[in-house]
Amino acid sequence: MNTEKIKVIAFDADDTLWDCQGHFEVVMRRLYDELTPWTDRETSAQELFATERKNMRLLGYGVKAFTLSMLETAMRVSHYEMPAATINSILNQCYSLLEFPCTPLPQVEATLKALSSQGWRMVVFTKGELLDQEHKLQRSGLAHFFSHVEITSDKGEPEFRALCSKLGIKPAELLMVGNSLKSDIAPALAIGALGVYIPFHVTWQLEHHEHFEHERMVQIDEFGQLIDILHRPFSS
DSSP, X not given: OOGGGOOEEEEOOBTTTBOOHHHHHHHHHHHHHHTTTTSOHXXXXXXXXXXXXXXXXXXXXXXXXXXXXXXXXXXXXXXXOSOHHHHHHHHHHHHHTTSOOOOBOTTHHHHHHHHHHTTXXXXXXXXXXXXXXXXXXXXXXXXXXXXXXXXXXXXXXXHHHHHHHHHTOOGGGEEEEEXXXXXXXXXXXXXXXXXXXXXXXXXXXXXXXXXXXXXXXXEOSSGGGHHHHTTSOXXX
């Protein structure tokens, strides 16, 4: 499949354009520290994951959902014995996730600038809470590279089809770039789009997905390799 068919490049945001999960990991470790009087860190991590998974259907993704799951886990695992001051401290740590620096990852800004100068139509397609994602994009300083920003509660095949419809393109004319095989790459490939997978050094447990290969997917290690990929056909 030749890259000449591509009309739109869609980019995931968190952990593709900037580090997000790394900041969440710091706050999660703080919770595990505070729960050591009641249980070990591994059990605390398992309990938090179970809470997030339970709450996903109603709360979705984002800092608000994460905060509620953190507090729920803190109270349940501590048998409601955790001091109010400690719970308030955890709450403030969660609030800090609404304002962390969204510094572009290495090679991101230069690569987007180069692609923009070549005339590529680029959009952001990410899931999460609307205001939180909008603010992160603003803080990153990258918003001017994108002609469209789509923030959705989930990223599956229906959402990818809806994105193509909104952009006025066929699925085969879309290239999705992201760090999650589960929500960025697999559903894009399922509708006939192309994918560039850029692994990040840490992955949220709910985004874990067994690795696979596909004739319309390319894996790269550095963001800047996009420049080379867009000048040659995809191959398995």
